[in-house]
Amino acid sequence: MRNRLALLAILVLALAAFSPGALAAGKGKIPSKTVAAPEEGIWQVKITPDPDAAAKGEKESEDQLLLRKGRFHSPGCDAFGFGPAPYRTAGGTWMSDTESKTDGRIHWHGEVSGDSISGEMVWTKTDGTVLKYGFTGSRASAQTSQTQSSGGKPRN
Incomplete structure (x- = not known):
């Protein structure tokens, strides 16, 4: 029973993270920083x-x-x-x-x-x-x- 509840909780969190509203807010991308080369x-x-x-x-x-x-x-x-x-x-x-x-x-x-x-x-x-x-x-x-x-x- 505990395993099923844990699995259900993970599934709910995953669905929330990748829901259309969450994807629209973040445009589906993980933010990244571009680091300039030292000579630039x-x-x-x-x-x-x-x-x-x-x-x-x-x-x-x-x-x-x-x-x-x-x-x-x-x-x-x-x-x-x-x-x-x-x-x-x-x-x-x-x-x-x-x-x-x-x-x-x-x-x-x-x-x-x-x-x-x-x-x-x-x-x-x-x-x-x-x-x-x-x-x-x-x-x-x-x-x-x-x-x-x-x-x-x-x-x-």
């Missing part, structure tokens, strides 16, 4: 040429790096014809290759640790010149981001 976000960075690039006249600059949903973008490189490109991850490192019809190719790779980012960019110009830079920075706050709500383009 907007990063405020300082880009520094290595000694060889500096000897060729390259200067330190600041930029924002955007990594979102598998896409990478460096708005500071837009002026040279480099647009957004896919990025991939492997072993805690992210990598992206951007191309310009007029100014060559840039290979980016970096690592994220909490709210800090660091890495290297290697620019191979169309004439074969190779310029190397390092970059370091931190996650941009929503208040200081110039590109967050403008589709990756700096606002004036």
Whole structure:
């Protein structure tokens, strides 16, 4: 008798949980949270040429790096014809290759640790010149981001 009552109680609870009213309230889905990959976000960075690039006249600059949903973008490189490109991850490192019809190719790779980012960019110009830079920075706050709500383009 006790087993039948326990079985009946379980059956009633199961029916209540999956009744049309319960399913409509929750749309029949178990809520889930999407966790962003650690590299995703907007990063405020300082880009520094290595000694060889500096000897060729390259200067330190600041930029924002955007990594979102598998896409990478460096708005500071837009002026040279480099647009957004896919990025991939492997072993805690992210990598992206951007191309310009007029100014060559840039290979980016970096690592994220909490709210800090660091890495290297290697620019191979169309004439074969190779310029190397390092970059370091931190996650941009929503208040200081110039590109967050403008589709990756700096606002004036």
